[in-house]
Amino acid sequence: MASPTVKLNSGYDMPLVGFGLWKVNNDTCADQVYHAIKEGYRLFDGACDYGNEVEAGQGIARAIKDGLVQRSDLFIVSKLWNSFHDGPQVEPICRKQLADWGIDYFDLYIVHFPIALKYVDPAIRYPPGWKSASDELEFSPASIQETWTAMESLVDKGLARSIGISNFSAQLVMDLLRYARIRPATLQIEHHPYLTQTRLVDFAQKQGLTVTAYSSFGPLSFLELDVRDAVSTPPLFEHEVVRKVAQRCGRTPAQVLLRWATQRGVAVIPKSNDPQRLRQNLDVTGWDLEEGEVQAIAALDQGLRFNDPIGYGLDIPIF
Numbered sequence: 001m002a003s004p005t006v007k008l009n010s011g012y013d014m015p016l017v018g019f020g021l022w023k024v025n026n027d028t029c030a031d032q033v034y035h036a037i038k039e040g041y042r043l044f045d046g047a048c049d050y051g052n053e054v055e056a057g058q059g060i061a062r063a064i065k066d067g068l069v070q071r072s073d074l075f076i077v078s079k080l081w082n083s084f085h086d087g088p089q090v091e092p093i094c095r096k097q098l099a100d101w102g103i104d105y106f107d108l109y110i111v112h113f114p115i116a117l118k119y120v121d122p123a124i125r126y127p128p129g130w131k132s133a134s135d136e137l138e139f140s141p142a143s144i145q146e147t148w149t150a151m152e153s154l155v156d157k158g159l160a161r162s163i164g165i166s167n168f169s170a171q172l173v174m175d176l177l178r179y180a181r182i183r184p185a186t187l188q189i190e191h192h193p194y195l196t197q198t199r200l201v202d203f204a205q206k207q208g209l210t211v212t213a214y215s216s217f218g219p220l221s222f223l224e225l226d227v228r229d230a231v232s233t234p235p236l237f238e239h240e241v242v243r244k245v246a247q248r249c250g251r252t253p254a255q256v257l258l259r260w261a262t263q264r265g266v267a268v269i270p271k272s273n274d275p276q277r278l279r280q281n282l283d284v285t286g287w288d289l290e291e292g293e294v295q296a297i298a299a300l301d302q303g304l305r306f307n308d309p310i311g312y313g314l315d316i317p318i319f
Helices: 026-039 053-065 087-101 144-156 170-179 198-206 218-222 240-249 253-262 275-282 291-298
Strands: 005-007 013-015 043-045 075-080 106-111 160-166 186-190 210-214
Touching: 026 053, 026 275, 053 087, 075 087, 087 106, 087 144, 106 144, 106 186, 144 160, 144 170, 160 170, 170 198, 186 198, 198 210, 240 253, 240 291, 253 275, 253 291
Parallel strands: 043 075, 075 106, 106 160, 160 186, 186 210
Antiparallel strands: 005 013
């Protein structure tokens, strides 16, 4: 089974359903990527900060060697971490990440957060995380425009086919579009029924940006991180509204949550280590929820954001 694709404003086709690499353990990452490719996944969403790009690349290399896919069949996504926003640092870190993956170009390279932190040499600590080399939270003076101009040069040099943004507010998107020579192809945001961000999604789509949802299952991804509200918030898989829709459709609650997004043109990047759930998560485009069901799920919105620097004890109030 293969995911349908969406045409990006850069002209390239991106699968609507991909495999997210956040919190995939290093010791299992290569195998998970390899098995996901066998199940039909073609988009893999990674990042410097996930610390598993080498292993993800190993899984891809094995799949190509075994004849499961060619590089051109895959859509590889990675992200620019906050510590590398200074213009001169963007290309070198992108090249390092490409080398870690063992590929020549990214299909999509994304600014991970609209936060510029002080540069940390990869030789000192990699991934650098949120703190500087002196273990303090220190900001860089780099503007988003400086960073974006360097991102555009990656396209010019063939290091990235498309470039995008993540965790940007509508106002920051508006500002970026005023000076962007190459418009962002995608906007990746936390998006689930407890945080629908309807105005932001609508605005981005009207501007020609494809929206990608992360954490489609709400608090589930944040339980082990002890994030505020994650433990006390009812799991979406067990919510009566979601379960009722799943029962009518003959689908799992996870499939319902993913279809709720993809039916509205929002791409999704779930992950699983279970072969059956891998297949189920990919099968979220060939059937529809009823309009009333879409609205009922959207009505669960509580503005609950789980992926927030403030929630990790960082004084960075970007949301």
